[in-house]
Amino acid sequence: QVTLRESGPALVKPTQTLTLTCTFSGFSLRPSGMCVGWIRQPPGKALEWLARIDWDDDKFYNTSLKPRLTIAKDTSKNQVVLTMTNVDSVDTATYYCARADMGSYGSGSPFDIWGQGTMVTVSS
Amino acid sequence: QSVLTQPPSVSAAPGQKVTISCSGSSSNIGNNFVSWYQHFPGAAPKLLIYDNYKRPSGIPDRFSGSKSGTSATLGITGLLTGDEADYYCGTWDSRLNVVVFGGGTKLTVL
Numbered sequence: 001q002v003t004l005r006e007s008g009p010a011l012v013k014p015t016q017t018l019t020l021t022c023t024f025s026g027f028s029l030r031p032s033g034m035c036v037g038w039i040r041q042p043p044g045k046a047l048e049w050l051a052r053i054d055w056d057d058d059k060f061y062n063t064s065l066k067p068r069l070t071i072a073k074d075t076s077k078n079q080v081v082l083t084m085t086n087v088d089s090v091d092t093a094t095y096y097c098a099r100a101d102m103g104s105y106g107s108g109s110p111f112d113i114w115g116q117g118t119m120v121t122v123s124s
Numbered sequence: 125q126s127v128l129t130q131p132p133s134v135s136a137a138p139g140q141k142v143t144i145s146c147s148g149s150s151s152n153i154g155n156n157f158v159s160w161y162q163h164f165p166g167a168a169p170k171l172l173i174y175d176n177y178k179r180p181s182g183i184p185d186r187f188s189g190s191k192s193g194t195s196a197t198l199g200i201t202g203l204l205t206g207d208e209a210d211y212y213c214g215t216w217d218s219r220l221n222v223v224v225f226g227g228g229t230k231l232t233v234l
Contacts, residue, residue: 108214110214117168
């Protein structure tokens, strides 16, 4: 069974760095085509893609957030970590990690399994 | 402002059919496969359609997808009150090298 679980602080102060961890099971990031992405949803707003890391360590970032984001993987621990620097109230959102199995699907990067999400509030 | 354009809301009666459109450009929908997601508040989004029209295991055939040029469409037949949710389209943008989502469509089953 494939599962992903997000973890991180529920409350972060403005200007601080947010670190989120995605711990997954049931698959590995070693095989060709396997990827993990981060997506967020601010309250009352749409899904917003943040970043994706691929099996070969290729990394892709949301264009407008790229200066503030870093994604990394620890294949031995089955974890993907997303850091976001200099957070602001507009970063208050539910953050999801999700798997994209590019080896099984076409070029659209579909996220087939999602975590339950973790709510992060940015406030002083 | 989302890269992919969806109507903010659609509605239909139980048992009826509804379609949700998703409009993009040649760099995203025009040259990549489209996915559709169903999202209930407080839950994880669920993949409904991938590769334009394929359904993952367990997704009923009441849900269908299609693509033409730079637009895609999600169809839902035999509407149930339990289908009330937000629906998002998504794909890869080859020019920007990013994943893009639509702004979401809220489905109301009257």
